[in-house]
Amino acid sequence: MRKNIVAGNWKMNTTVPEGVELAKAVVAASAQVPAEVELVIGTPFTHLYPVNEVVKGTRVALSAENCADHAKGAYTGEISVDMLTSVGCQYTILGHSERRQYYGETDEKLVEKIKLALAAGLKVIFCIGENLEEREAEKHFAVCEAQTVNVLKNFTAEDMKNIVIAYEPVWAIGTGKTATADQAEEIHAFVRKVLADMFGAQVADDTTILYGGSCKPSNAKELFAKPDIDGGLIGGAALKAEDFIGIALAF
Numbered sequence: 001m002r003k004n005i006v007a008g009n010w011k012m013n014t015t016v017p018e019g020v021e022l023a024k025a026v027v028a029a030s031a032q033v034p035a036e037v038e039l040v041i042g043t044p045f046t047h048l049y050p051v052n053e054v055v056k057g058t059r060v061a062l063s064a065e066n067c068a069d070h071a072k073g074a075y076t077g078e079i080s081v082d083m084l085t086s087v088g089c090q091y092t093i094l095g096h097s098e099r100r101q102y103y104g105e106t107d108e109k110l111v112e113k114i115k116l117a118l119a120a121g122l123k124v125i126f127c128i129g130e131n132l133e134e135r136e137a138e139k140h141f142a143v144c145e146a147q148t149v150n151v152l153k154n155f156t157a158e159d160m161k162n163i164v165i166a167y168e169p170v171w172a173i174g175t176g177k178t179a180t181a182d183q184a185e186e187i188h189a190f191v192r193k194v195l196a197d198m199f200g201a202q203v204a205d206d207t208t209i210l211y212g213g214s215c216k217p218s219n220a221k222e223l224f225a226k227p228d229i230d231g232g233l234i235g236g237a238a239l240k241a242e243d244f245i246g247i248a249l250a251f
Protein backbone atom coordinates (compact mmCIF):
# COMPACT_ATOMS: atom_id res chain seq x y z
CA MET A 1 0.00 0.00 0.00
CA ARG A 2 1.28 3.46 -0.86
CA LYS A 3 2.03 5.99 1.84
CA ASN A 4 0.36 9.33 2.47
CA ILE A 5 3.00 12.07 2.66
CA VAL A 6 2.88 15.77 3.40
CA ALA A 7 6.18 17.37 2.42
CA GLY A 8 7.20 20.99 2.90
CA ASN A 9 9.35 22.86 0.41
CA TRP A 10 10.70 25.93 2.17
CA LYS A 11 12.44 27.11 -1.04
CA MET A 12 14.79 30.08 -0.40
CA ASN A 13 12.98 31.24 2.72
CA THR A 14 13.95 31.65 6.38
CA THR A 15 17.34 32.31 7.93
CA VAL A 16 18.96 29.40 9.75
CA PRO A 17 17.69 30.49 13.21
CA GLU A 18 14.19 31.00 11.79
CA GLY A 19 14.33 27.60 10.09
CA VAL A 20 15.38 25.90 13.33
CA GLU A 21 12.44 27.51 15.15
CA LEU A 22 10.06 26.46 12.38
CA ALA A 23 11.34 22.88 12.52
CA LYS A 24 10.87 22.83 16.30
CA ALA A 25 7.30 24.03 15.89
CA VAL A 26 6.59 21.36 13.26
CA VAL A 27 8.01 18.62 15.50
CA ALA A 28 6.00 19.90 18.48
CA ALA A 29 2.75 19.92 16.48
CA SER A 30 3.41 16.63 14.67
CA ALA A 31 1.94 14.51 17.48
CA GLN A 32 -1.55 15.60 16.34
CA VAL A 33 -1.09 13.97 12.94
CA PRO A 34 -2.07 10.30 12.52
CA ALA A 35 1.05 8.12 12.59
CA GLU A 36 0.44 6.72 9.11
CA VAL A 37 0.91 10.15 7.49
CA GLU A 38 4.59 10.76 6.77
CA LEU A 39 5.83 14.30 7.40
CA VAL A 40 8.84 15.65 5.49
CA ILE A 41 10.41 19.08 5.58
CA GLY A 42 12.55 20.30 2.70
CA THR A 43 14.95 23.06 3.66
CA PRO A 44 17.72 25.11 2.05
CA PHE A 45 21.15 23.42 2.13
CA THR A 46 22.46 25.74 4.87
CA HIS A 47 19.66 24.61 7.19
CA LEU A 48 20.01 20.86 6.84
CA TYR A 49 22.57 20.22 9.55
CA PRO A 50 20.93 22.31 12.31
CA VAL A 51 17.41 21.26 11.30
CA ASN A 52 18.51 17.63 11.42
CA GLU A 53 19.57 18.22 15.03
CA VAL A 54 15.92 19.14 15.67
CA VAL A 55 14.16 16.41 13.67
CA LYS A 56 16.39 13.38 14.19
CA GLY A 57 14.72 10.73 16.28
CA THR A 58 11.31 12.31 15.58
CA ARG A 59 8.70 11.33 12.99
CA VAL A 60 9.65 14.29 10.78
CA ALA A 61 11.94 13.39 7.87
CA LEU A 62 14.45 15.78 6.33
CA SER A 63 14.69 16.65 2.65
CA ALA A 64 16.95 18.77 0.48
CA GLU A 65 15.50 20.80 -2.38
CA ASN A 66 18.09 19.74 -4.99
CA CYS A 67 21.40 17.94 -5.41
CA ALA A 68 24.33 17.99 -7.84
CA ASP A 69 24.36 15.92 -11.03
CA HIS A 70 27.90 14.72 -10.25
CA ALA A 71 29.11 12.60 -7.35
CA LYS A 72 32.04 14.81 -6.29
CA GLY A 73 34.87 16.96 -7.53
CA ALA A 74 35.45 20.31 -9.18
CA TYR A 75 31.87 21.62 -9.30
CA THR A 76 32.12 24.87 -7.37
CA GLY A 77 28.99 25.74 -5.45
CA GLU A 78 27.32 22.37 -5.85
CA ILE A 79 26.13 19.98 -3.12
CA SER A 80 26.56 16.23 -3.56
CA VAL A 81 24.25 13.43 -2.49
CA ASP A 82 26.88 12.16 -0.02
CA MET A 83 26.96 15.60 1.58
CA LEU A 84 23.19 15.39 1.96
CA THR A 85 23.17 11.97 3.59
CA SER A 86 26.05 13.03 5.85
CA VAL A 87 23.79 15.68 7.42
CA GLY A 88 20.85 13.33 7.91
CA CYS A 89 18.83 13.90 4.74
CA GLN A 90 16.44 11.12 3.82
CA TYR A 91 14.89 12.79 0.78
CA THR A 92 15.63 15.26 -1.94
CA ILE A 93 13.15 17.15 -4.10
CA LEU A 94 14.21 17.03 -7.77
CA GLY A 95 12.84 18.60 -10.93
CA HIS A 96 10.89 21.37 -9.23
CA SER A 97 9.46 23.70 -11.88
CA GLU A 98 11.48 26.62 -10.46
CA ARG A 99 14.66 24.65 -11.07
CA ARG A 100 13.51 23.60 -14.54
CA GLN A 101 12.55 27.20 -15.39
CA TYR A 102 15.36 29.25 -13.81
CA TYR A 103 18.30 26.83 -13.57
CA GLY A 104 18.14 24.81 -16.74
CA GLU A 105 17.17 21.51 -15.10
CA THR A 106 16.75 19.19 -18.08
CA ASP A 107 15.40 15.64 -18.17
CA GLU A 108 18.98 14.43 -18.80
CA LYS A 109 20.30 16.20 -15.68
CA LEU A 110 17.39 14.87 -13.67
CA VAL A 111 18.18 11.31 -14.67
CA GLU A 112 21.75 11.77 -13.41
CA LYS A 113 20.59 13.38 -10.18
CA ILE A 114 18.00 10.70 -9.46
CA LYS A 115 20.54 7.93 -10.14
CA LEU A 116 23.00 9.49 -7.71
CA ALA A 117 20.32 10.16 -5.09
CA LEU A 118 18.98 6.60 -5.16
CA ALA A 119 22.49 5.10 -5.08
CA ALA A 120 23.22 7.20 -1.98
CA GLY A 121 20.07 5.89 -0.27
CA LEU A 122 18.01 9.04 -0.65
CA LYS A 123 14.35 9.00 -1.56
CA VAL A 124 13.36 11.33 -4.35
CA ILE A 125 10.36 13.62 -4.68
CA PHE A 126 10.26 13.99 -8.46
CA CYS A 127 8.21 16.97 -9.66
CA ILE A 128 6.26 17.22 -12.89
CA GLY A 129 3.61 19.65 -14.10
CA GLU A 130 2.47 21.82 -16.97
CA ASN A 131 2.66 25.61 -17.22
CA LEU A 132 -0.29 27.89 -17.92
CA GLU A 133 0.29 28.07 -21.66
CA GLU A 134 0.39 24.28 -21.87
CA ARG A 135 -2.78 23.95 -19.77
CA GLU A 136 -4.60 26.51 -21.94
CA ALA A 137 -3.50 24.65 -25.07
CA GLU A 138 -4.84 21.46 -23.44
CA LYS A 139 -1.41 19.87 -23.54
CA HIS A 140 -1.32 19.08 -19.81
CA PHE A 141 -1.71 15.33 -20.19
CA ALA A 142 0.96 15.16 -22.90
CA VAL A 143 3.38 17.34 -20.91
CA CYS A 144 2.99 15.31 -17.72
CA GLU A 145 3.33 12.06 -19.64
CA ALA A 146 6.51 13.22 -21.40
CA GLN A 147 8.09 14.50 -18.18
CA THR A 148 7.29 11.22 -16.43
CA VAL A 149 8.34 8.86 -19.22
CA ASN A 150 11.48 10.70 -20.36
CA VAL A 151 12.97 10.53 -16.88
CA LEU A 152 11.49 7.42 -15.29
CA LYS A 153 12.16 5.14 -18.28
CA ASN A 154 15.74 5.11 -16.97
CA PHE A 155 14.67 3.48 -13.71
CA THR A 156 13.37 0.11 -12.57
CA ALA A 157 10.35 -1.07 -10.61
CA GLU A 158 12.73 -1.53 -7.66
CA ASP A 159 13.89 2.09 -7.97
CA MET A 160 10.26 3.23 -7.92
CA LYS A 161 10.02 2.12 -4.27
CA ASN A 162 12.10 5.19 -3.46
CA ILE A 163 10.56 7.65 -5.88
CA VAL A 164 7.56 9.81 -5.00
CA ILE A 165 5.96 11.88 -7.77
CA ALA A 166 4.69 15.39 -7.15
CA TYR A 167 2.25 16.80 -9.68
CA GLU A 168 2.59 20.55 -9.47
CA PRO A 169 0.79 22.58 -12.13
CA VAL A 170 3.11 25.56 -12.54
CA TRP A 171 0.16 27.97 -12.80
CA ALA A 172 -0.92 26.97 -9.30
CA ILE A 173 2.47 27.34 -7.57
CA GLY A 174 2.63 30.33 -5.26
CA THR A 175 -0.25 31.96 -7.11
CA GLY A 176 -3.05 31.24 -4.68
CA LYS A 177 -4.78 29.54 -7.60
CA THR A 178 -5.22 25.86 -6.67
CA ALA A 179 -6.11 23.23 -9.22
CA THR A 180 -9.59 21.97 -8.39
CA ALA A 181 -9.65 18.56 -6.77
CA ASP A 182 -11.11 17.17 -10.01
CA GLN A 183 -8.39 18.77 -12.17
CA ALA A 184 -5.69 17.37 -9.89
CA GLU A 185 -7.30 13.94 -9.64
CA GLU A 186 -7.56 13.51 -13.42
CA ILE A 187 -3.83 14.10 -13.82
CA HIS A 188 -2.93 11.91 -10.84
CA ALA A 189 -5.04 9.05 -12.21
CA PHE A 190 -3.50 9.59 -15.64
CA VAL A 191 0.07 9.56 -14.29
CA ARG A 192 -0.73 6.39 -12.36
CA LYS A 193 -1.88 4.82 -15.64
CA VAL A 194 1.37 5.93 -17.30
CA LEU A 195 3.26 4.24 -14.44
CA ALA A 196 1.16 1.10 -14.89
CA ASP A 197 2.10 0.98 -18.58
CA MET A 198 5.78 1.45 -17.70
CA PHE A 199 6.19 -0.69 -14.61
CA GLY A 200 2.98 -2.69 -14.13
CA ALA A 201 -0.13 -2.23 -12.02
CA GLN A 202 1.51 -3.04 -8.68
CA VAL A 203 4.16 -0.32 -8.97
CA ALA A 204 1.54 2.18 -10.13
CA ASP A 205 -0.64 1.33 -7.16
CA ASP A 206 2.25 1.56 -4.70
CA THR A 207 3.64 4.90 -5.90
CA THR A 208 2.80 7.94 -3.82
CA ILE A 209 1.67 10.86 -5.99
CA LEU A 210 1.52 14.24 -4.25
CA TYR A 211 -0.30 17.34 -5.36
CA GLY A 212 1.46 20.72 -5.11
CA GLY A 213 0.25 24.23 -5.86
CA SER A 214 -1.27 26.62 -3.33
CA CYS A 215 -2.35 23.77 -1.10
CA LYS A 216 -3.54 25.02 2.29
CA PRO A 217 -5.53 23.72 5.27
CA SER A 218 -8.76 25.02 3.69
CA ASN A 219 -8.43 23.06 0.43
CA ALA A 220 -6.38 20.03 1.50
CA LYS A 221 -9.35 17.96 2.63
CA GLU A 222 -11.06 18.05 -0.74
CA LEU A 223 -7.80 17.30 -2.58
CA PHE A 224 -6.74 14.46 -0.28
CA ALA A 225 -10.19 12.87 -0.48
CA LYS A 226 -9.48 11.96 -4.11
CA PRO A 227 -8.41 8.34 -4.61
CA ASP A 228 -5.19 9.11 -6.50
CA ILE A 229 -4.00 12.08 -4.44
CA ASP A 230 -1.73 10.74 -1.72
CA GLY A 231 -0.70 13.97 -0.06
CA GLY A 232 0.91 17.28 -0.86
CA LEU A 233 4.12 19.09 -1.63
CA ILE A 234 3.63 22.35 0.18
CA GLY A 235 5.42 25.64 -0.50
CA GLY A 236 4.08 28.82 1.10
CA ALA A 237 1.93 27.06 3.70
CA ALA A 238 4.94 25.04 4.91
CA LEU A 239 6.45 28.22 6.32
CA LYS A 240 3.93 28.23 9.16
CA ALA A 241 3.93 25.11 11.34
CA GLU A 242 0.24 25.55 12.08
CA ASP A 243 -0.70 25.58 8.38
CA PHE A 244 1.67 22.74 7.49
CA ILE A 245 0.28 20.53 10.22
CA GLY A 246 -3.25 21.75 9.40
CA ILE A 247 -2.75 20.33 5.92
CA ALA A 248 -1.52 17.00 7.30
CA LEU A 249 -4.60 16.85 9.50
CA ALA A 250 -6.76 16.90 6.36
CA PHE A 251 -6.31 13.12 5.98
Ligand code: PEP
Nearest residue numbers: 173174212213214235236
Ligand atom coordinates in the same frame (compact mmCIF):
# COMPACT_ATOMS: atom_id res chain seq x y z
C1 PEP B 1 5.90 24.30 -4.47
O1 PEP B 1 6.58 25.15 -4.99
O2 PEP B 1 6.34 23.15 -4.34
C2 PEP B 1 4.55 24.68 -4.03
C3 PEP B 1 3.63 23.77 -4.02
O3 PEP B 1 4.37 25.99 -3.68
P1 PEP B 1 3.02 26.67 -3.11
O4 PEP B 1 2.43 25.71 -2.12
O5 PEP B 1 3.49 27.93 -2.45
O6 PEP B 1 2.14 26.91 -4.28
